[in-house]
Amino acid sequence: MDHFTPFSALIGGGLIGIAMILLFWFNGRIAGISGLIGGLFSRNTDDKSWRILFLAGLVLSGFIYHLYDPGIYSGMPVTSTPVLILGGFLVGFGTRMGNGCTSGHGLFGIARFSKRSIVATLLFISSAMVTVYLVQHMFGASL
Amino acid sequence: MTKNMIGLLGGMLFGLGLCISQMADPRKIMGFLDVAGNWDPSLLLVMLSGLVVIAIGYRLALKREKPVLDQQYYLPTNTQIDIKLIAGAILFGVGWGLIGYCPGPIMVSLGFFSAQILIVFFSMLVGMLSWNYLNSRHQS
Numbered sequence: 001m002d003h004f005t006p007f008s009a010l011i012g013g014g015l016i017g018i019a020m021i022l023l024f025w026f027n028g029r030i031a032g033i034s035g036l037i038g039g040l041f042s043r044n045t046d047d048k049s050w051r052i053l054f055l056a057g058l059v060l061s062g063f064i065y066h067l068y069d070p071g072i073y074s075g076m077p078v079t080s081t082p083v084l085i086l087g088g089f090l091v092g093f094g095t096r097m098g099n100g101c102t103s104g105h106g107l108f109g110i111a112r113f114s115k116r117s118i119v120a121t122l123l124f125i126s127s128a129m130v131t132v133y134l135v136q137h138m139f140g141a142s143l
Numbered sequence: 144m145t146k147n148m149i150g151l152l153g154g155m156l157f158g159l160g161l162c163i164s165q166m167a168d169p170r171k172i173m174g175f176l177d178v179a180g181n182w183d184p185s186l187l188l189v190m191l192s193g194l195v196v197i198a199i200g201y202r203l204a205l206k207r208e209k210p211v212l213d214q215q216y217y218l219p220t221n222t223q224i225d226i227k228l229i230a231g232a233i234l235f236g237v238g239w240g241l242i243g244y245c246p247g248p249i250m251v252s253l254g255f256f257s258a259q260i261l262i263v264f265f266s267m268l269v270g271m272l273s274w275n276y277l278n279s280r281h282q283s
Binding site: 003004005006008009010011012013014015016017018019020021022023024025026027028029030031033034037038041042047049050051052053054055056057058059060061062063064065066069072073074081083084085086087088089090091092093094095096097098099101102103105106107108109110111112114115116119120121123124125126127128129130131132133135136137 | 153161171176223246269
């Protein structure tokens, strides 16, 4: 566990929580990231402008933080393009099909004690762990 | 304060939290998901402190009649644990395990200007649109 970073994890998690409460307190909305992105493509979504600005804020924070600490991005563990495409596709498809991702289900949903979110979170963490196990330890991370 | 300002501020705070906790670094995510390797439980602490803040803030918010800038709180109404939830969560997990990225960190990482992130981002959009297409065909 030599990479364990408990303090930055607790502070960062608290900031994410504050950001989600801010949006709920003022706009009455749950900031599930996959829902915010997916909602932009739906004709039924009203007032898209704050959604776009929230997503722009995410990109902007990455841009600014990267100027301050370029070490935050140091390449990816998986570099083969077909795997990046497949993984990205499954993240998009699965989060829309299951109506949420790590933020909407994993954070806000569990904090609301939603049964759906608790089930979804246990399932996606488990399937991700199984996937990593298969890739890292069965196929030797050669994808 | 307008809804748009809250949106931008919320997005920046959320992204800062992801950067500080290193959750925008896929190696950090892989360290958590790889339970048989050199396990890194940091992600659990990110979730734990986020959950505590939201669990308290959510209940305080609901004591108010309505949000500051809207007429109602928008909460999910579906309570069924159906096949879409189960299959969707499992498929998302497989993708997450393959690349070490979920949607929040993908958005934040767009700010790092990497070709690889663009590939992941557009693949995610294609995945989302594919689901929308299949789902709308199924309903019509």
